Amino acid sequence: MRVNPDFVEDLREFGANKVTECFNCGNCTAICPLTTLNEERFPRRIIRFIQLGLVEKIKSSLEPWLCYYCGECSSTCPRQADPGETMMAIRRYLITAYDWTGFSRWLYRSKVNEIIAALVLFFLTLGIIYVLHGPIVTTHTELETFAPSHIVHPAGYIFGLILAIILLGNIYRMYRFTMRDVKAPFSLYIKELKSLAVHFLTQIRLRVCGQGSGIKPQWRNHILIMTGYTVAFILVQVDLFTKWSITNTPPPAWHPAKLFWTYSSVAILYGTTVAMVGRIKKNQPYHQYSHSTDWMFLILLWLTTFTGLLVRIFMELDWPIPTYYTFAVHLALVVPLLGLEVPFAKWSHLAYRPFAIYFENVRRRAMEGKA
Ligand code: SF4
Ligand code: SF4
Numbered sequence: 001m002r003v004n005p006d007f008v009e010d011l012r013e014f015g016a017n018k019v020t021e022c023f024n025c026g027n028c029t030a031i032c033p034l035t036t037l038n039e040e041r042f043p044r045r046i047i048r049f050i051q052l053g054l055v056e057k058i059k060s061s062l063e064p065w066l067c068y069y070c071g072e073c074s075s076t077c078p079r080q081a082d083p084g085e086t087m088m089a090i091r092r093y094l095i096t097a098y099d100w101t102g103f104s105r106w107l108y109r110s111k112v113n114e115i116i117a118a119l120v121l122f123f124l125t126l127g128i129i130y131v132l133h134g135p136i137v138t139t140h141t142e143l144e145t146f147a148p149s150h151i152v153h154p155a156g157y158i159f160g161l162i163l164a165i166i167l168l169g170n171i172y173r174m175y176r177f178t179m180r181d182v183k184a185p186f187s188l189y190i191k192e193l194k195s196l197a198v199h200f201l202t203q204i205r206l207r208v209c210g211q212g213s214g215i216k217p218q219w220r221n222h223i224l225i226m227t228g229y230t231v232a233f234i235l236v237q238v239d240l241f242t243k244w245s246i247t248n249t250p251p252p253a254w255h256p257a258k259l260f261w262t263y264s265s266v267a268i269l270y271g272t273t274v275a276m277v278g279r280i281k282k283n284q285p286y287h288q289y290s291h292s293t294d295w296m297f298l299i300l301l302w303l304t305t306f307t308g309l310l311v312r313i314f315m316e317l318d319w320p321i322p323t324y325y326t327f328a329v330h331l332a333l334v335v336p337l338l339g340l341e342v343p344f345a346k347w348s349h350l351a352y353r354p355f356a357i358y359f360e361n362v363r364r365r366a367m368e369g370k371a
């Protein structure tokens with residue numbers, strides 16, 4: 001087994017600064033509400049692997065994804081070694097390890113790289129809109145004339161397909177790293193698919209994370225953000241058939257798509273604002289440290305949602321120029337938000353966590369002989 005003696009140092013750029021403080025007492029594992037006596041012994045085991053430089057062991061472990069970062073372990077660690085943040089840092093490291101393009105590693109390496117990537121995608125999108133936009137009608141609002149849906153929709157689907165291919169490739173690498181020694185029949189993967197859906201949609205483990213410890217629970221806020229962008233994603237697909245969004249004749253205010261869009265916008269804006277204020281105040285253990293990628297995700301998501309909401313308001317007011325310009329900026333924010341965050345950074349948690357629970361269930365049932 002190969003050992004990387006510099007791994008503790010390497011992990012600093014992902015936010016793990018106190019790993020060497022840990023003297024392996026095991027208090028964190030004993031107090032963690034998500035560990036089990038038999039199989040899951042995080043965070044202590046992962047911290048030990050880091051200290052020993054056992055990189056392959058870490059890559060083959062699903063445990064980092066089973067932690068939902070309630071911070072109970074960090075607030076009770078006798079050495080203030082911040083095990084919760086170490087688990088977060090190792091998840092950041094794993095995102096780069098799963099990524100077959102290597103781009104994620106480049107992004108996480110420095111905040112300058114991140115800002116450059118976001119700005120390049122932002123201005124590139126604005127440039128494309130400048131070249132391809134339709135006629136600008138100023139007497140009244142004609143969004144579809146300005147942004148023809150026969151261009152916007154196919155471009156969106158091609159972009160989505162590229163992101164899906166990259167993300168699925170990363171998930172496949174996660175599977176190879178973590179499940180290559182597991183002898184599980186295919187039927188078990190099919191049977192356990194329900195756990196993938198349940199944990200993706202409900203994030204139910206987060207609900208018990210930190211419960212009764214005096215730490216403010218994050219579950220409600222996570223669900224608000226998660227349902228917000230799930231609803232937004234569905235509504236963008238629905239627009240292809242109903243033309244409720246990119247249109248020259250906006251539907252009435254009570255149109256279901258508009259009501260859902262309002263929910264989605266308010267939920268994401270509220271959830272991201274609460275998360276950002278928490279990171280500024282640092283009054284919860286899980287907000288003590290913020291990596292630059294955490295901020296980039298929250299800021300891009302907030303700005304994208306806010307500009308999307310503004311577009312709807314300007315359309316209702318029939319202000320053509322503000323509608324077109326804000327829509328252009330909104331699209332120019334959507335591209336770096338999705339292009340960087342979904343396959344390469346923070347948003348990929350949304351896929352890796354439920355897949356980790358899914359793989360873990362398959363592994364456990366295979367070991368129990370329950371095909
Ligand atoms: S992180 Fe803290 S609580 Fe956990 S094993 Fe190390 S010293 Fe003990
Ligand atoms: S942050 Fe919470 S869930 Fe994660 S290891 Fe610590 S106690 Fe467990």
